[in-house]
Amino acid sequence: MTKKLYYDSAYIKEWSTTVTAAIEREDGIYMTLAETAxxxxxxxxxxxxxxxxxxxxxDVVLEDQEVLHKVAQLPGQTEVECLIDWTRRFDHMQQHSGQHLLSAVFLKLYQAATVSFHLGSEYATIDLDLQELSAEQLAEAEQEVNRKIYQNLAITSYFVTAEEMAKLPLVKLPKVTEDIRIVEIEGVEHNACGGTHVASTGAIGMIKLLRSEKQKGHVRVTFLCGGRALAAFNDHVQIISQLSVKFNTGKEEIMDRIGKWEQEQKLLVTELAAVKEQNDSYLARDLLASMEEGSGVLTHISDDRPLKDLQSLAAKLTALTDLPVLLLSAAENKAVLANSGSADFSCGAFFKAHLGKYQGKGGGSDKLAQAGFPSWEDALAFYNFAKGQF
Incomplete structure (x- = not known):
């Protein structure tokens, strides 16, 4: 059986050992080592x-107490040098130790036990046996857990027998009855755990609680520890600095400046909508005035109007005429067909019957239908075809 060096010390980064077996499976090649960290x-x-x-x-998996290492290929020798990705390992140590400390703080402050823990590639979460957690409680827990970090409490791990375990104030009884490994945070808790941990709470660095949310009858807390928390802080500082430059103001006034900018944007949007409404009215009258006498459909091709603007223009036109209205956007390769409701045909049914011949996709109601096309050529071909049907 492989000697598990990560139980001797989580800080072992490299070692020499012997390959003891190679196993080929459908999902790849696995190997076992005499010792592994x-x-x-x-x-x-x-x-x-x-x-x-x-x-x-x-990949590394544990099967029947044997550690299997999935590799891209087998090494050419039995004596091998092994090297841990230390950045990844230490990150996991910080997050896992941080979780133990955070769970202990929530248990002490609010009698909230941790029912599950997930360590993802970007953040970690714990699910607490709570119905709700206020913003004030979240802030209090963050202050307390970081105070424990500053105390630089020792974190030790060791194996105990079932009899020895019975004398310890464990947070939760383990499922195993032998090879019981305890992770102890000095003066804080004893926890049965097989994971890798830092040597003291100071090595966690810091813990930042990001948010809490209700999750299946519990409260899920999302957090970052150590290097992850520092990286997130640096990202936030960079964003704030860029906003300060963009709005030409200090970081203290950024929110006020953004609020003023939002008000300015709302006014501009309102003014633009009024101008577009007026322009649509002018264009609608011009299109009606320029129609050829005896035409059975009012048509127009716009070079720059998006679909939303075409729909608005179509509404203006159908309020002024009982003729069907056919509009085409060159900017988006989209078409709109509308009528006032007095016509004896359905716009949606017309599109459904003919769009497929021109690779168009869309649909609509009796009074209004819209469609998009993969190319301008397809859109224009459909437009020309539809003009001839009225």
Whole structure:
């Protein structure tokens, strides 16, 4: 059986060992080692990656107490040098230790037990046995958990027997009855856990609680620890700096400046809508005035109007004439067909019957239908065809 070096120390980064077996499966090649510091997937913690004999480790799993390492190919020798991806490992150590400390704080402050833990690639979450958690409580927990970090409390791990375990104030009893590993945070908690952890709370760095939300009868708290929290802080500082430059103001006044900008944008949108409404009215009258006598349909091709504007123009036109209205947008390769309701045909039915011949997709009601086309040629061909049907 493989000797699990990650139980001796989570800080082992490289070592020499012997390949003891190779296993070929449908999903790839696996190998076992005499000793390994590669942590396998389990307990909410992702597996380690790195290299064995210079070959990438793709996955690490635990089966029947044996650690299997999935590799791209087998090394050419049995004696190999192993190297842990330390950035990934230490990140997992910070997040996992941070979770233990955070869970202990929630239990102490609000008697809220942690019912599940997930360590993702971007953030970690815990689900608490709570019905709700206020913003004030979230802030209080964040202050307290970071105070525990500043105290730099020792984090140790060790194996105990079932008899020894019975004497410990465990947060939760483990499912196993032998090889029971305890992770202890000095003066805070004893927890049965097989994961990798930092040596003291100070190495967690900091914990930032991002949000809390209700989740299937519990409260889910999303958080970042250590390097992840620092990276998020740097991202936020960069965004704030860019906003300060963009709005030509200090960071303290950014929100006020954004509020004023939003008001300005609302006024501009209102003014633009009024101008477009007026222009549509002018264009509608011009189109009606320029129609050829005896025409059975009012048509128009717009070079720059989007579909939404064509629909608005169609509404203006059908209020002024009982003729069907056919409009085409060159900007979006889209067509609109409308009528006032007095016509004896359905716009939606017409599109449904003929769009397929021109690779068009769309539909609508009796009074209004719209469609899009993959190319201008298809859109124009349909437009010309539809003109001839009225």
């Amino acid at each position: 590669f942590y396998p997937l389990g307990g909410g913690q992702p597996c380690d990656t790195g290299t064995i004999g210079g070959i990438a480790v793709l």
